[in-house]
Amino acid sequence: MSDFSSLGLSDWLIQQCKQMGISKPTQVQENCMPPILEGRDCMGCAKTGSGKTAAFVLPVLQKLSEDPYGIFCLVLTPTRELAYQIAEQFRVLGKPMGLRDCIIVGGMDMITQALELSKKPHVVVATPGRLADHIRSSDTFSIKKIQFLILDEADRLLEQGCTDFTKDLEVILAAVPVKRQTLLFSATLTDTLQELKGIAMNKPFFWESKSEVRTVEELDQRYILTPEKVKDAYLVHLIQKFQDEHDDWSIMIFTNTCKNCQILTMMMQKFNFPTISLHSMMKQKQRFANLAKFKSSVFKILIATDVASRGLDIPTVQVVINHNTPGLPKIYIHRVGRTARAGRHGVSITLVTQYDIHLVHSIEGQIQAKLKEYPVEEKEVLKILTQVNVARRECEIKLESTDFDEKKEINKRKQMILEGKDPDVEAKRKAELEKIRSEKKLFKERIQETIQKKQHGMQKKLMKQKHIQKEKAVKST
Structure with a gap:
């Protein structure tokens, strides 16, 4: 196995890796980092827990340190939690160069996020839906000069949400430059990923973990x-x-x-x-x-x-x-x-x-x-x-009793309105809620009925026992 210096990584980054307890590159890092540092597009497919995140974070930081500007890199990820985790990796490994990052995900204040984007952070980590909203509604920032576009958990990014998710990605792809490095990483290789290999990338370097077993030996x-x-x-x-x-x-x-x-x-x-x-x-x-x-x-x-x-x-x-x-x-x-x-x-x-x-x-x-x-x-x-x-x-x-199902339905509606989709006819929403209420009422009635039946059954059993005891008492006299 190679060490980080033989892969072309700078001394300051190697030092940061050591501080994090990373002494040797994993397979995905060893194979994918050199072509990324050479400027090639890359598709990496490896097991979970194999160090995929560092495989793109380290080359991006090295390139950024050579020519620092914002916005330099855009990372798209399917979930909010994963966005925060990736940003944390960038922050820790990029600390010596004073890296500025920005997280753009749903559930947070859009005005605060817009202000952060306008300050031109080096790295933006985002979920597609919220970033697409910012692109549609704001002109205070630009991703026209990014050098890296990274899709982490790429298969899920391309598959989830169907039409709406695809529309969000189309908005983002229209806003980024044609001349860029595109990196795709995932644990599972799907037909969707194979299609993208030919569409969105320029003769990419492709690496897949050789192991047939998709889960680790440990x-x-x-x-x-x-x-x-x-x-x-x-x-x-x-x-x-x-x-x-x-x-x-x-x-x-x-x-x-x-x-x-x-x-x-x-x-x-x-x-x-x-x-x-x-x-x-x-x-x-x-x-x-x-x-x-x-x-x-x-x-x-x-x-x-x-x-x-x-x-x-x-x-x-x-x-x-x-x-x-x-x-x-x-x-x-x-x-x-x-x-x-x-x-x-x-x-x-x-x-x-x-x-x-x-x-x-x-x-x-x-x-x-x-x-x-x-x-x-x-x-x-x-x-x-x-x-x-x-x-x-x-x-x-x-x-x-906490109206969990109703809250779920209301949250769905709110999300649709926030995303600028058709809020649908109010009557339809009310009908759905009414259906939930009636189902809940019926559910409660059934529970009550079951309890009453059990109580009635127990009473009958007690009466029968008393009757038997009386008969025994009469016979004994």
């Missing part, structure tokens, strides 16, 4: 086969086991919806596990605060939707648990990639129902490895089954 990949109704009990049992045996371990639990994420968090807190959540229904400040608390080990358990499955570098995660089996192998790869990072060991456990077995086969085909069964004492799980199911039901009822 990751112990397991599964537990469980009926749907017992899944939560298995989850609680696993958390209790890891907490008892390794109280210093950090655990990430992935689930499929914001609502499920919220319910599981409430449920875990009922069992006194140090748990916080991360999902798109939360306010941006709360998302950052929760992520910081988990990173600093104030809380040992983070329950998240796939908003946290990409790119986020949380070095100390020892266990990833998939509460649902991901529908796509690449989602599985990104989820389990939150553990076993940078050569560390990690464990991933996927809870698999009888309906998910075909998904597991698909995942195994993609990663070129077999998932092993995780041994669990079923008797221990069955002991807590009723307690867990009751706790979940209580959390579901509590969440219903």
Whole structure:
């Protein structure tokens, strides 16, 4: 393996890497940095946790130090959290040259962001939607002279949001110069990326990790086969086991919806596990605060939707648990990639129902490895089954009373208006909310009906027992 100096990196950057504990380049850095420093476009495809971010941050900083001006580099990324993480890497590695960066993401004040852009920072890290809004509404800044356009987690950038997301990218691509260096990095190679190779880039250098296995060797990949109704009990049992045996371990639990994420968090807190959540229904400040608390080990358990499955570098995660089996192998790869990072060991456990077995086969085909069964004492799980199911039901009822579904619908509408899309007919919105209200009312009535039936059944049982006792008393006399 080469060292950083043989790749053409300046001494001051090598020193910064040493201060961060980075002594040798990873495969993706070793292969992609020289062509980037030569001025070539580049596509890099490598596993999560392989050092992709530094593979583009270091060459950009070297080029910037030779001719510093703003705005020099634009980085596009699919999520807000990832934007902050990339900006932090630029800030730490670029400290000796007084790097100025700017983060442009949704959920923050647009006027403050516009002022920051007008000051011509060296590096702008943005999500496409918010940056496109600024380009459409402001003329106080320009990205016409950027030298680098970087798409991190490029496959997701090009696929998510379909038409609207594509429109935002078109607005941005129209505002950047034709003569530039374009860098694309991702953990998964998709058809969309292959198409872009020919469209948006000029004879790019292409590098893909040679390993057929898409997950790192240090990751112990397991599964537990469980009926749907017992899944939560298995989850609680696993958390209790890891907490008892390794109280210093950090655990990430992935689930499929914001609502499920919220319910599981409430449920875990009922069992006194140090748990916080991360999902798109939360306010941006709360998302950052929760992520910081988990990173600093104030809380040992983070329950998240796939908003946290990409790119986020949380070095100390020892266990990833998939509460649902991901529908796509690449989602599985990104989820389990939150553990076993940078050569560390990690464990991933996927809870698999009888309906998910075909998904597991698909995942195994993609990663070129077999998932092993995780041994669990079923008797221990069955002991807590009723307690867990009751706790979940209580959390579901509590969440219903907070109008969670209604808030989600209102947030969607607000976002549409902010993005300048058709706000739709007010009546349609009201109809949707009314439908949610009526469903909720029906749901409450059913619960009430069930409770009444149970109470009635218990009363009948008591009366029957009393009647039998009376008959026995009469016979004995």
